[in-house]
Amino acid sequence: MPYSPAAALIPWYRAHARDLPWRRPEYLERYGAWGVLVSEFMLQQTPVTRVIPHLEAWLARWPDPAGLALATPAQVLQQWANLGYPRRALWLHRAAVQIVQQHGGLVPRDVDALLALSGIGDYTARAVAAFAFGDRHPVVDTNTRRVIARAVHGRAQPDPPSRRDLDDMLTLLPHDPESAAIVNAAAMELGATLCTARAADCGACPLAGLCAWRAAGYPEGEDRRRRQAKYEGSDRQARGGVLRALRHAVEHRLPADAVLADWPDRVQRDRAIDSLIADGLLEAADGVLLLPR
Secondary structure: OOOOOHHHHHHHHHHHOOOOHHHOHHHHHHHHHHHHHHHHHHHOOOOHHHHHHHHHHHHHHOOOHHHHHOOOHHHHHHHHOOOOOOHHHHHHHHHHHHHHHHHOOOOOOOHHHHHOOOOOOHHHHHHHHHHHOOOOOOOOOHHHHHHHHHHOOOOOOOOOOOOHHHHHHHHHOOOOHHHHHHHHHHHHHHHHHOEOOOOEOHHHOOOHHHOHHHHOOOOOOOOOOOOOOOOOOOHHHHHHHHHHHHHOOHHHEEEHHHOOOOOOOHHHHHHHHHHHHHOOOOEEEOOEEEOOO
């Protein structure tokens, strides 16, 4: 694919992108880089439809890093509610404290400074730099990697994540930072809505005429994506049940024996509690479990 996809992606994105809160100018005007950072934390491994109401409630309560930095971990976990992967909430809280202590309460613009914050990796750091500050950086998520695998490399599914992904995306970006940000967002949107893992709507795809996978006749190849374990009956479900019980308890504390007392697998229930304590998501004292203070 001799590449210049920007000419196709930019008008397609402007015409077809979903209307999501963090893409609206008024959202950026109100919350700035902090709003982008919070949305990216919440969107990790969580569907957009679940994130939107939680994001709005979160920013209504903590519209800037300084506000969140003053909260207790228990308050943070309570507000996170059922978003899943609650360690993200504590990482975001720690990042807010770092932003206040090290950056005067303002989310830093520099990618290396962003990477130094708790819970922030390559994707989130570059997403904040590109979408909040308008800098030219390659932003690569799972959807982007699939689009690149198909359109550029002619493969049905991407290889495991690597530094090459950033290099691949960088070659597709226009030199103009504003246009580069749109291409980043468009590649993610394309993978989320048309070029999905289970199907590809090539008839509506702006890159159909340039796609190496389509030109090769859609070879199946090897699906090397990591499969997520079944949730029902898993340790993740047990962990979620423990946290849910404590979020709804008076003062967010309960006798240890009363937490998930009817869970069918006592060993799994205890393992879930021990892992939550090890992750800093629970505290235990004198036979009582409580959210961290």
